[in-house]
Structure formats: structure tokens, C-alpha cells
Amino acid sequence: MTVAHEHTAHTPAEVAGDGTPDKRLLVSLVLNLGITLAQIAGGFIANSLGLLSDAAHNLSDVVALALSLWAVRLARRAATQRHTYAFKRAEILVALFNSAVLVALSAYIVIEAARRLAAPPEVDGLWVIAFAGGGLLINSLAAFLLRSHGHDLNLRSAFLHLVSDAFISFGVVLGGLVVYLWGWNYADAMVSILVSLWIGREAFSIIRRAINVLMEATPEGMDYAAIEKAMTAVSGVNGVHDLHIWSLSSSDLALSAHLVLEDTALSEAAPVVANVKQMLRDRFALGHATLELETPGGECAGSVCPPPRGHIG
Secondary structure, three states: OEEEEEOOOOOHHHHHOOOHHHHHHHHHHHHHHHHHHHHHHHHHHHOOHHHHHHHHHHHHHHHHHHHHHHHHHHOOOOOOOOOOOOOOOHHHHHHHHHHHHHHHHHHHHHHHHHHHHHOOOOOOHHHHHHHHHHHHHHHHHHHHHHHHHOOOHHHHHHHHHHHHHHHHHHHHHHHHHHHHHHOOOHHHHHHHHHHHHHHHHHHHHHHHHHHHHHOOOOOOOOOHHHHHHHHHHOOOEEEEEEEEEEEOOOOOEEEEEEEEEOOOOHHHHHHHHHHHHHHHHHHHOOOEEEEEEEOOOOOOOOOOOOOOOOOOO
16 A cells, blocks of 8 residues: 655745845856956966966856756746656756866866976966955855855855855965965965865765765765664554665655554554654655555565665664
8 A cells, every 4th residue: 555655845936935046146157157257367367277276166156056046947847747856856967067077177277287386387476366356255245145045955055165165266365475475386386286176075075976866875964774763663653664765856855665554444544654754854854755554464565675785673
């Protein structure tokens, strides 16, 4: 017997609010695109690899903000018979692609910086300070625009991305200051390496999370054993098996499982199922749960249900 699942959905009004998130994301995107282009030009003018690496990271901001804006708008589209989960996985596929590009770009910058450390070229510190300072101001302003939407995980991630970039731009400013005051041109290449390592680390983290989502692994921070134990502890539940927990997107989680209940009327089983779902929603933020009901000693409904590898119990 299968009990219909619940899905925590958001109406267009809830997602869009008054439209301000869209406008603020768009403004932030335009500002970051402008400073990215300016820093690319400034990097060539000042002969600064550090400035070019900062421009590369600001380019990742543009992509991140564009994806956030796209995700906000795409979330308003209803599911269809062909796309029953709507388009939640699209953000994962794009994030995986963009992160792979960023890793390649970071590797190139590190190689180029190593070459420059062997024979550091002349760098115009004032230009570096000016363009990196502009990046610092733009990223700070863009982060300020998104500061009031911390309840939205999508916008929150964009906000944190901008804050981290502001700190990176600050580092490039310091590198330019060192070059300008003391003429130590090694500082530019060293800053570019640090910035690139930061980009690479963040990109690898996104790649790892994206692959976990696509492989339908148990989401990070979710304790499989703890969830199983909590479900079994609900009054009326005799056992749990064939438990699966996965991510629909970076923020939407889903669960399916077989619940073993006493052989009873559906009217008596329904409150038990409701209590399990309420517990999953309150304790583990699992709002999308599909539960199959079985009786003690009965066969696993329609399939063989071996416990997952590493399962304890």
C-alpha cells in the first residue's frame, strides 16, 4: 500500500515576493559584469596577473548571479507530465559545468604565475590598486543589495559568494600597494596564486556537491542512521527499510521508505504516517516524503529490499 507523498511547494508569489530579489540580482549582475570587464582591461594595462585572476573570480560572480536569477525565475514554472520535478536539476548541471571551467582557469593562472615568479615583469601598482579597489567597492555594494534575503538559500549563496570576492579584491589591493610602495613585483604573482587556489577550492567544493546530487547520494549533513532511528521511534512504527534520502536540487530534499505497521485499518494507519512526515519535516527539513506501508512478516512490496552497504541495525 503506497501513501501519497507530500511536497513542499512555493507559489510564484512566495518565490518572487515583490519582485525585489529579481531586480537586486539583476543590478548586482550588471555591476559585476562591468567591473569584470574593467579589471580585464586593467590587468593588461597594469600587466597584473593578480588583477586578471581577480577578474576571473568576478566573472564567476556574474555566472553565479545569473544562475541565481535564472533559478528564482525557473522556480515559478510548474511541474509538467514530462518534468514531474520541474527543472530543479538544471542549476546542478550548470554549476558543474561552470565549476569545471573555473578549475581549468585557476590551473592556467597558477602556471602563468609560477612563470612570472621566475622572471617577474614590471607591474603598475597604482592601476592594480585602482581596479581592484573598484572590484572591492562593487562586490561590497552587490552584497549589500542582497543582504536582506538571507532566508532564501539561493540568494544567501549568492550573497556569501560576493562577500568572499570582496575579501579577495582586498587582497589584490594589498598586493598592488606592496608593488607600488616597495617595488616588489613578486607580490602580484603571489596574490594571483592565492586567489586562484581560492577559486579552485570553491570550484572543487561545488563540483563535489553537484556530483553528489546527480548520484543521488545522501545529502551532506544528513545522518542516515539518525533519520532511520527517528522514524522507527514514532509510535506505531514497527520498522523501517528500503530507506532512500536524496537531493532534488541544492536546497530541495526528498525521502522514500517502507514503513512496517501493524495490520490495521487505513484510518488508523494514516495518523502514524502523518506523524512520521511531520517529524521528518520538523527535525530534518525533509518536506518531500513518499512512504510505502507494509505489515510485519510481509514481503517487501514489489521488490527485494536489501539494507544499504554500511547499514547498521
